[in-house]
Amino acid sequence: MQVLDEWLNFVDTDEILPLFEKLSMDYEISKLHSTNWDNFSEEVVAVVRDQDFAHLRKLESLAELRTILDLLNDHGEKKMLFDTFSHLLTLEASSSLLLDHNQVASNLLDFLPNAAYLIPAFFRSQTWRTHKSVLEDNLVHLAFRLLRQLVLLSQDMGSFIRRPIQILLQELRCISLHEFAELVELISLTVRSSETALDLLLEVLEPESSRLLVQRPTAIRQFTSSLFGIALDHIDEASRSDNLHSQENLNLSIDSYSDACTIVKSILRIDSSLNSILKAGDHVRLTASDAPRNAADAKLLSMDAVVSSAELGKATFRCLHHPPLYLDKCGWRVTHCGSFVTAKASFDAVTAFYTEREACTTIYPMLLGLPPTRQGRPTDVELPLTVDTSLNESQSAALMASMKHSLTFIWGPPGTGKTHTIVVIITQLLEKLPESGFLVTAPTQNAVDNLLRRFVSCFGAKKGGVLPIRVSTQVSAVTSNGLSSPSNIVTSFLRSLKTYVHTRVMPCWVKISAQTCPPAVKRRSASKTHV
Structure with missing residues (x-):
């Protein structure tokens, strides 16, 4: 219909009726003109109001200086804050302020995490060039916070965020591998444009x-390229999930604070579809359902978050953006951007x-x-090779290389028989x-399943005398692999051998290493996945 004139007359009749009517929540944002000026000094009122x-x-x-900056920032007066900040830099450079110049420069630097878009103005000013030797130690402690805030501004500034980050990086001497990895991880979660x-x-x-980065050149190249690949994969996955919007609004409230992030919680209705959708480790975007009543044309605020916990009737989110003051006064729509569990495990x-190198x-x-x-020198062992006609x-x-060398890489396009090999x-x-x-690992649990399923169906299990046991918390995952009664198999296996089982990858296929133990010893398990 898009190529016909009738497309202009097309009316979408697909309408979803919720079980319960959506509650409209009117709210207002704080405006500068509604401020009670009786509590502020004459100079503050003259600068901010007049x-x-x-x-x-x-x-x-x-x-007084900090009060002026905070008032403008808290009320979203970005243009006026930029003008005021620039004027302060000019007055400080010309020695036109009554205040101590070193303290003014230090306070302006300390304010930057609250308004990171002011970074180019500060680091290109005469104030920074004059007081750089005094402020460098302070910058070292603020550097990661500033970089983090700049990345979070990408939602509003888009590609214009590139130049401020370049300016800040040029002023830094070093950054740790952990901070660099956290920065790339933050980009993967909050930058919504692949470009x-x-x-x-x-x-x-x-x-x-x-x-x-302080590391060998080869290590730096491999480290950065690995992180970039993980980040771009998740950004691509999140961009394909933009249409997975919930049909209901959440009420959010602040629960706690952790690692410079705010934890918010929501009570879900028992019939909410989000009870079955949200899983711990999922990447979601929380968007205000309606604009504030006193700013109808304002852009709807959107926050990226990771699901901290999800259970029937309740969910908590770790917000990467700072929640607004009206968090609990408006409804929030949820956009599911895919699971971040595998990406997070890969980043870590x-x-x-x-970072741990040989110790890892x-x-x-x-x-x-x-x-x-x-x-760390591996033992040189050359195992005898049995010719396989398949x-x-x-x-x-x-096969020959794997029998002779302690480390072997096997590469090939899809369908070339890597799994069989x-x-x-x-x-x-x-x-x-x-x-x-032998420990068999893969980026996903399904990949391990596919490999060991092939092992079980072929001659491997028969020749090796191995009883395959699928350890899982989901019965469907076990029964789909041909084990009709997994609980009975595991129970009978443990009772007959009185074994002590310790699983390092779960859920996964495991080759059980059994040792005789007293009957009182219970089965132990761990849910930690090693990549």
Whole structure:
């Protein structure tokens, strides 16, 4: 119909009727003109209400200066705040203020986390150049907060956020690997445009990474590229989830504070569809359902958040943006942007690998092309090879390499038999090293399932004498893999062998390493996933 004139007369008749009528919540935002000025000094009133910047010269205390900045910021007067801030920088540079100049410069720097868009004005001013040697230590402590606030401004400033971040990074001497990883993680959650994210990652952060990060050049390149790949994957997933909006509004209230983030909670109706949609670790966007009554043309505020907990009738969210003062006075729509569990685990694993290095894994030097340390040098063992007729030439070469080397990479396009090759490798390792245990990991639980399902259906389980047990909290995940009665299988297996079972990956397929224990010993399990 889009190519016909009738499209102009098309009326959408698809309407969803909720079980309960949506409650309209009228609210207002704080406006500067409604402020009670009786509690403020003459200079503060003259500057903020009357916009008379000449009174800035007459300020007698730093408290008055901070009150002016806070009043303008709290009421959303960005244009006037920028003009006032710029005028203060000019007066300080010309020694036209009654206040101590070092203290003024320090206070202006301390205010930047509240209004990060002022960063270019401050770091390009004469005030910064004059007092840089005194303020550098303070900047070191504020640097990550400033970078974080700049990233959060991308929702309002879009690609214009690129230049302020560049200016700030140029003033820094170093940044830790943990802070760099947290910054990239924040970009993956809050930057909604793939183009803007690419600009920030490849045009802003990557050129400065070799100077700011203290690590080997090879490690820095691998570290940044791994983080960028994880971030872009999630941004792409979130962009495809823009149409997953809830049909109901949530009432939110502040619950607590944790790690510079605000935890908000919501009580869900028992019939709410969100009870089955929201899961811990999900990435969601909370958008105000209506504009404030006294600013009907205002842009609807939207916050990115991660679901902290979700249970029947209640959900809590870790807000990445600072919630507004009217949080509990308006309704909030929920947009589901996909799970962040795998991405978060990947971010943490990459960060741990490059910060803990050899303490994280003995193959760290090998992955960076470095000679292994004496403690981490792998034992050179060449296992006998059994020819497998089901493998082609390249697959046989992969099998031979895995029997000779302590670290082997197998690469191939989809459909080239990588999974089958891995099954053969696992089978031969079990035959050659029957007393050893092997950990099989993958980015997702389904990938592990697919691999071990192939192992079970082929000759591996029969030859190795292995009883496969699917450890899971979801019965459907077990029964779909051919184990009709998983609880009975696990129970009978444990009773017969009186075993002690410790699972490191859950849910997953595991090869049970059994040892005789007293009957009183109970089965232990852990839900931690190692990448």
